[in-house]
Amino acid sequence: MGDAKREKTNGEPEEAQAEIDIWKYIFGFVEMAVVKCAIELGIADAIESHGNPMTLSELSSALGCEPSPLYRIMRFLVHRRIFKEEPTCQGSVCYVQTPISRRLMRRGEKSMAAFVSFASSPAVLASWHRLSARVLANGTSPFEAAHGEDIWSYAAENPSDNKLLNEAMACDARVTVAALINGCPEVLQGVSTLVDVGGGTGTALRMLVKACPWIRGINFDLPHVVSVALESDGVDNVGGNMFDCVPKADAVFLKWVLHDWGDDECIQILRKCREAIPEDKGKVIIIEAVIEEEEGDQLKDVRLMLDMAMMAHTNKGKERTMKEWAYVLGEAGFSRYTVKPIHAVQSVIEACP
Numbered sequence: 628m629g630d631a632k633r634e635k636t637n638g639e640p641e642e643a644q645a646e647i648d649i650w651k652y653i654f655g656f657v658e659m660a661v662v663k664c665a666i667e668l669g670i671a672d673a674i675e676s677h678g679n680p681m682t683l684s685e686l687s688s689a690l691g692c693e694p695s696p697l698y699r700i701m702r703f704l705v706h707r708r709i710f711k712e713e714p715t716c717q718g719s720v721c722y723v724q725t726p727i728s729r730r731l732m733r734r735g736e737k738s739m740a741a742f743v744s745f746a747s748s749p750a751v752l753a754s755w756h757r758l759s760a761r762v763l764a765n766g767t768s769p770f771e772a773a774h775g776e777d778i779w780s781y782a783a784e785n786p787s788d789n790k791l792l793n794e795a796m797a798c799d800a801r802v803t804v805a806a807l808i809n810g811c812p813e814v815l816q817g818v819s820t821l822v823d824v825g826g827g828t829g830t831a832l833r834m835l836v837k838a839c840p841w842i843r844g845i846n847f848d849l850p851h852v853v854s855v856a857l858e859s860d861g862v863d864n865v866g867g868n869m870f871d872c873v874p875k876a877d878a879v880f881l882k883w884v885l886h887d888w889g890d891d892e893c894i895q896i897l898r899k900c901r902e903a904i905p906e907d908k909g910k911v912i913i914i915e916a917v918i919e920e921e922e923g924d925q926l927k928d929v930r931l932m933l934d935m936a937m938m939a940h941t942n943k944g945k946e947r948t949m950k951e952w953a954y955v956l957g958e959a960g961f962s963r964y965t966v967k968p969i970h971a972v973q974s975v976i977e978a979c980p
């Protein structure tokens with residue numbers, strides 16, 4: 628039945644739309660699962676290394692798989708505009724990369740493949756099944772309910788999940804730190820030593836030190852994380868607990884750390900960061916999402932999804948509005964701050980004592 632006819636029958640356009648939209652939620656997981664399958668098969672990598680559009684038969688031989696199920700996977704991915712189809716001179720079609728399919732390649736500056744692998748891993752999916760428990764009994768962490776411990780202790784004991792988590796964070800660091808260097812380089816002016824608190828395996832700091840070679844970097848994270856960080860000139864890896872002490876530097880860099888914690892813990896972390904920097908010229912550079920209260924922001928949906936992810940995977944973590952950021956910064960003793968948007972989900976909040 629066409630849309631117009633359906634509208635006429637029940638007279639309610641919203642009802643007609645709901646009949647279609649409900650299937651998005653019933654099969655909401657399909658998109659993630661098919662994209663994960665495309666990454667595991669290496670479809671985008673195969674087309675990229677072929678150098679030209681690929682026919683189904685070329686693609687199936689390159690991947691060593693059966694053409695018929697691959698055809699169905701490609702039909703879905705083309706329908707979702709993840710790959711494109713182009714006609715061949717022989718009257719068949721071939722598959723072409725798009726900007727989004729390139730993000731499914733396993734390597735490359737814009738690759739998000741590891742993030743998809745982490746987000747769709749069994750350990751991470753388990754918490755989503757317990758989201759309602761968090762809402763019913765505020766304080767029950769879905770991740771802890773699923774695994775018996777928080778995500779950081781779990782990662783310390785499960786090296787393969789630790790690797791997935793660190794590689795996922797590195798994906799975002801590559802994209803977001805590039806946006807920071809392009810869109811807000813002034814934030815690093817006058818900084819000689821920079822400590823990246825919760826810096827993961829050091830991707831962000833390596834990029835910052837490469838862009839600003841006068842900076843000496845300290846990548847600070849939990850011992851099981853820095854033990855797998857790469858060695859790099861100009862960057863020292865230091866293991867520790869940010870709730871105890873943060874290594875001293877001119878400035879602290881905190882990317883996607885504070886959103887993992889509730890307000891009280893955030894204030895404790897920020898106070899430790901404040902103790903680590905000089906009172907007169909020190910600063911804390913926070914790279915986090917800011918939930919806009921008004922509508923019309925293209926990335927608002929992503930930020931709200933991120934907020935749901937914090938609810939699922941952390942104990943008290945959340946994405947914050949500007950008012951909520953002002954509260955934690957004020958309570959931690961920061962008297963001045965500025966917020967600058969960059970070409971990323973996160974903004975740059977520069978806070979001074």
Ligand SMILES: C[S@@+](CC[C@H](N)C(=O)[O-])C[C@H]1O[C@@H](n2cnc3c(N)ncnc32)[C@H](O)[C@@H]1O
Binds near residue numbers: 779824827828882884
């Ligand atoms: C969401 S990840 C962000 C990683 C990195 N900043 C980035 O954006 O790519 C949060 C990081 O905080 C680290 N972390 C958690 N608890 C910590 C603690 N008590 N002390 C130091 N680092 C901690 C985790 O190990 C993890 O690497």
